[in-house]
Amino acid sequence: MKAIWKLPNGEEITAEVSDGTNMMQAAVDNNVPGVVGECGGCLSCATCHVYVDPAWVEKTGVADDFEDAMLDVAEAERTDQSRLSCQIEASGELDGLVLIVPQP
Numbered sequence: 001m002k003a004i005w006k007l008p009n010g011e012e013i014t015a016e017v018s019d020g021t022n023m024m025q026a027a028v029d030n031n032v033p034g035v036v037g038e039c040g041g042c043l044s045c046a047t048c049h050v051y052v053d054p055a056w057v058e059k060t061g062v063a064d065d066f067e068d069a070m071l072d073v074a075e076a077e078r079t080d081q082s083r084l085s086c087q088i089e090a091s092g093e094l095d096g097l098v099l100i101v102p103q104p
Contacts (some may be wrong), residue, residue, distance in 0.1 A: 001095040005032045005050075008103040017090040023099060024048035024086035034101040041086035043067060046074035048085040053098035057081055060088050060097070076102030 003026055005013045015030040017023070027035035027048070036047035043066060052060050063071060063083060071082050085099060 001090050001092060001097070003090070003094075004096070004098045005030075005035070006053075006098060006100045007033060008101060019091055021090045022086045023050070023088040023090065023097070024084070026090065027085060027099075032101065034104060035085060037086060039086075043070060043084065043086060046070050046084060049074040049076055049078075049102060050083060050085045051079060051081040051100040051102060052083050052088075053100060054081060056094070056097050059094060063087065074102075075104065 001017050003015055003017045005027060013030055013032050017026040022041055024035060024037040024041050028037050038047045039045040067084050067087050070084060071078050
């Protein structure tokens with residue numbers, strides 16, 4: 001699938017992502033600034049916080065209770081579109097997914 005990260009400076013990074021890869025790992029693999037993933041995707045930090053483009057919110061689903069709690073400690077402002085990218089898994093249904101990297 002193809003994923004697009006929109007950066008705060010207006011640039012975009014586009015990459016092919018293998019099915020089953022979480023979007024935090026995909027961002028790290030593609031050097032997306034602002035997506036760190038300090039915990040390695042273990043859902044114990046919020047350094048992979050992104051905003052899901054409004055067109056994709058329904059397809060990516062909602063945060064479960066634990067992810068919801070972790071989003072409360074994210075550095076950037078939390079919105080209704082906030083997700084931890086480690087909890088979004090690449091699949092054919094998400095081909096073209098747009099994620100917005102928050103302003104630090």
